[in-house]
Amino acid sequence: xxxxxxxxxxxxxxxxxxxxxxxxxxxxxxxxxxxxxxxxxxxxxxxxxxxxxxxxxxxxxxxxxxxxxxxxxxxxxxxxxxxxxxxxxxxxxxxxxxxxxxxxxxxxxxxxxxxxxxxxxxxxxxxxxxxxxxxxxxxxxxxxxxxxxxxxxxxxxxxxxxxxxxxxxxxxxxxxxxxxxxxxxxxxxxxxxxxxxxxxxxxxxxxxxxxxxxxxxxxxxxxxxxxxxxxxxxxxxxxxxxxxxxxxxxxxxxxxxxxxxxxxxxxxxxxxxxxxxxxxxxxxxxxxxxxxxxxxxxxxxxxxxxxxxxxxxxxxxxxx
Amino acid sequence: xxxxxxxxxxxxxxxxxxxxxxxxxxxxxxxxxxxxxxxxxxxxxxxxxxxxxxxxxxxxxxxxxxxxxxxxxxxxxxxxxxxxxxxxxxxxxxxxxxxxxxxxxxxxxxxxxxxxxxxxxxxxxxxxxxxxxxxxxxxxxxxxxxxxxxxxxxxxxxxxxxxxxxxxxxxxxxxxxxxxxxxxxxxxxxxxxxxxxxxxxxxxxxxxxxxxxxxxxxxxxxxxxxxxxxxxxxxxxxxxxxxxxxxxxxxxxxxxxxxxxxxxxxxxxxxxxxxxxxxxxxxxxxxxxx
Numbered sequence: 001x002x003x004x005x006x007x008x009x010x011x012x013x014x015x016x017x018x019x020x021x022x023x024x025x026x027x028x029x030x031x032x033x034x035x036x037x038x039x040x041x042x043x044x045x046x047x048x049x050x051x052x053x054x055x056x057x058x059x060x061x062x063x064x065x066x067x068x069x070x071x072x073x074x075x076x077x078x079x080x081x082x083x084x085x086x087x088x089x090x091x092x093x094x095x096x097x098x099x100x101x102x103x104x105x106x107x108x109x110x111x112x113x114x115x116x117x118x119x120x121x122x123x124x125x126x127x128x129x130x131x132x133x134x135x136x137x138x139x140x141x142x143x144x145x146x147x148x149x150x151x152x153x154x155x156x157x158x159x160x161x162x163x164x165x166x167x168x169x170x171x172x173x174x175x176x177x178x179x180x181x182x183x184x185x186x187x188x189x190x191x192x193x194x195x196x197x198x199x200x201x202x203x204x205x206x207x208x209x210x211x212x213x214x215x216x217x218x219x220x221x222x223x224x225x226x227x228x229x230x231x232x233x234x235x236x237x238x239x240x241x242x243x244x245x246x247x248x249x250x251x252x253x254x255x256x257x258x259x260x261x262x263x264x265x266x267x268x269x270x271x272x273x274x275x276x277x278x279x280x281x282x283x284x285x286x287x288x289x290x291x292x293x294x295x296x297x298x299x300x301x302x303x304x305x306x307x308x309x310x311x312x313x314x315x316x317x318x319x320x
Numbered sequence: 321x322x323x324x325x326x327x328x329x330x331x332x333x334x335x336x337x338x339x340x341x342x343x344x345x346x347x348x349x350x351x352x353x354x355x356x357x358x359x360x361x362x363x364x365x366x367x368x369x370x371x372x373x374x375x376x377x378x379x380x381x382x383x384x385x386x387x388x389x390x391x392x393x394x395x396x397x398x399x400x401x402x403x404x405x406x407x408x409x410x411x412x413x414x415x416x417x418x419x420x421x422x423x424x425x426x427x428x429x430x431x432x433x434x435x436x437x438x439x440x441x442x443x444x445x446x447x448x449x450x451x452x453x454x455x456x457x458x459x460x461x462x463x464x465x466x467x468x469x470x471x472x473x474x475x476x477x478x479x480x481x482x483x484x485x486x487x488x489x490x491x492x493x494x495x496x497x498x499x500x501x502x503x504x505x506x507x508x509x510x511x512x513x514x515x516x517x518x519x520x521x522x523x524x525x526x527x528x529x530x531x532x533x534x535x536x537x538x539x540x541x542x543x544x545x546x547x548x549x550x551x552x553x554x555x556x557x558x559x560x561x562x563x564x565x566x567x568x569x570x571x572x573x574x575x576x577x578x579x580x581x582x583x584x585x586x587x588x589x590x591x592x593x594x595x596x597x598x599x600x601x602x603x604x605x606x607x608x609x610x
Contacts, residue, residue, distance in 0.1 A: 295422060
């Protein structure tokens with residue numbers, strides 16, 4: 001192939017493209033409607049959740065359903081400390097506490113494999129939800145909390161920064177030796193252990209790093225909802241959505257993850273405004289259809305079509 | 321006084337435990353055998369509950385009699401869902417891990433679908449009816465008649481199911497599939513049929529439990545998830561793939577839940593989760609597992 005000749009211009013081109021997209025998003029609040037800023041913020045949020053979920057769960061095939069726990073912790077940090085601390089500190093703390101919790105979870109659930117890990121993480125986020133509810137009812141006396149309001153434009157820019165950081169970290173991890181280690185763990189954990197990868201350390205550290213962004217996202221998104229309670233903050237949807245979005249786009253591919261999150265969030269937005277009563281029903285149907293017909297995601301579909309297309313052309317050549 | 325409290329806690333626990341056992345056996349068939357971690361299990365309970373509620377309030381059909389109607393309805397729904405959804409996923413998924421992940425997601429979608437269909441028809445308000453709610457006095461401990469009868473029914477259903485599993489050829493096929501699906505297939509078990517049947521039977525058990533529950537508690541379209549969680553815990557408690565183990569697991573959970581309720585109401589769900597997480601960490605094969 002002509003990789004030598006085109007490698008540099010292609011890289012240069014994608015950098016230019018990236019830069020242009022960045023400028024576009026940075027300038028967006030000046031030109032588009034406030035409503036669209038809010039939609040874009042949601043899209044950034046779900047891209048963050050999906051990509052950071054996939055950093056760990058994608059290559060290792062350990063399906064975590066604890067995203068809601070980390071996201072919710074960010075939300076609660078924001079609700080509790082938002083009034084006393086400076087916003088960037090709150091966001092950083094949201095990420096950091098999530099990181100610490102993830103270290104703990106990783107340390108305790110190392111022995112669990114496959115489905116056991118999945119139900120453990122699910123049980124954990126449900127435990128946290130019920131515990132927080134119990135605590136609020138019995139100790140604070142109220143179920144919900146008010147969160148300080150932040151200008152939607154600020155939320156937008158903060159979310160933009162978080163999503164960019166998530167993408168950068170995801171990209172760096174994938175390209176680094178840790179990414180390779182994660183993939184080999186996913187293929188065969190024993191073999192990875194035998195070739196000298198410190199399997200446990202890699203798993204725990206990457207898992208914890210990936211949750212940092214979920215916590216940070218929660219901390220800033222909380223300001224948008226103004227009122228939160230445990231069922232809003234720790235909604236199991238926040239655990240299931242990233243998985244679905246990653247599958248919908250294509251788990252192994254970062255463009256797939258971004259695409260999956262963006263398309264499904266946009267779709268949810270449209271459904272919610274057009275059919276408020278059937279919204280959840282339709283979403284359930286979409287979920288089932290995605291799993292049933294798009295197990296390799298949009299990216300997989302694209303490859304399939306490409307393959308069919310080239311096969312068609314080959315046949316055409318063969319005939320002529 | 322001591323005897324009264326003890327009876328109160330133990331019989332109360334047995335009543336809940338009996339229902340949990342039915343629910344857990346249902347999920348055990350679906351997850352332990354058919355390998356579908358059906359997070360919409362509670363939705364089938366809800367369907368059973370709403371079926372009985374509707375039959376009683378609209379047509380005046382005796383709730384216990386309605387078991388004969390609600391059970392088969394839910395059974396058929398379960399069978400069709402397995403055919404249309406999970407059987408396809410099984411054949412399209414590249415590996416067992418992929419299948420388990422995909423079916424979990426599909427089941428989550430199913431949860432939304434079932435819940436919201438019922439929500440569209442019945443609305444979000446809490447529903448309930450009273451049937452046989454007069455109290456019986458057992459050594460000063462008071463119990464509603466419907467709860468005691470429900471316990472009786474749960475025991476009868478449980479024993480019948482046990483006999484089915486142990487004495488019949490089909491039961492043997494199910495047990496074989498639970499132990500080793502591939503070998504069972506090699507021994508001539510029609511695995512598609514057995515897995516479909518297991519899923520449908522799981523839904524059937526959930527439906528029956530839901531019918532019984534509707535006599536004791538108020539019902540809502542969102543009532544399912546806590547029961548699903550309890551079922552998952554009971555199944556893990558009994559050991560994955562160990563159908564009778566989950567029966568015991570359900571009973572134990574019911575008893576523990578009732579004891580915790582006496583110590584501090586509202587903590588029982590938290591207690592379940594803590595037991596569950598500890599159990600997973602310490603003994604993931606279950607208390608009765610190898």
